[in-house]
Amino acid sequence: MKTKQESIFSSKTLTYFLQLTETMNYTQAAQILGITQPALTQQIKKLERVVGAPLFYSVGKKLKLSDAGYTMLKTTHNIYDLLNEATDEIQQATSANHGEIHLGILASIETQVLEAFAIEYYKKNPEIHLTFHMLTRKEIWDGLENNQIDLAIMYLPDDSIKNWKPYDSKKIMSEDLLFIHNDEELRGKNKIKLKKTLDHPWVMYPVDYYLDQMVKEAYKNQLVDQPDIVARFTQPGQIYRFMKNTDSYTALPKSYVRSRFDRDTIMTATFEPQIKFNLSFVYRTAKDQIPRIAQFLDQFDKFLEERDYFERLDDIVESQQKLQK
Structure with missing residues (x-):
């Protein structure tokens, strides 16, 4: 028989709970999660039965978090923080020359300089696999929080983020x-x-x-x-x-x-x-201590030291113009 902890943490229930706390709307949360509203409602009721208290209540048509809901939300974030810290600690012992690096790039950013660096970086580090994810701001922050993105490339300052404590940034230009x-x-x-x-x-x-x-x-x-x-x-x-x-x-x-x-x-x-x-790298605190991430950032610095961001753009444009002739 499953324990209470297993009933909570061995399923997608917490993911559903977090999504509902973001939208505070069952219909919207279900659409984002790709499930039906009754299925979401069932998962939330299941979680409430396990913890022994309602997590939400309604005021008119508005959904509100109960005191128990706030406790569950804080605890869930703490759990994810611990898992992310454990993942980072494990990765810090890995090689600088192997593995994957996932970059979440703001969709509105012009990426040609980043693409040029990716080509040069691969030639020097063929055992490290880069993945570019073109995302919205919300998708970037979700990816950083869930450790699905190693480095975000985005514009700052960003006043939409109230809690910068878990994150660091590094200006690109x-x-x-x-x-x-x-x-x-x-x-x-x-x-x-x-x-x-x-x-x-x-x-x-x-x-x-x-x-x-x-x-x-x-x-x-x-x-x-x-x-x-x-x-x-x-x-x-x-x-x-x-x-x-x-x-x-x-x-x-x-x-x-x-x-x-x-x-x-x-x-x-x-x-x-x-x-x-500013165009900046954003990452979870201490993420830059992981060997392959530290190496990536160091090589990117050297890439821009040789020719700065706008000079790199000039090189790209000159190459395009030559191809046009």
């Missing part, structure tokens, strides 16, 4: 968000005030994407109306092509503009005040 347009009247203008960017509709990243929030915050802080966004896409190339073929404005990272072979024809301006952020 500083980035500017540039105003992009097709307006001949603005050609040659190096700087532009936010209020001067509202006379055309915009195309932008989806709601809650990092750069979408950066734009909203910048306009809010300057007490300027928000841009009228008429289309949204997840990738910078999609945004650029829509902007190029419509009478619209947008904002894209400087690195994306520098990565295009037609960059000299793109009309850009720096926002006034500037919208700046």
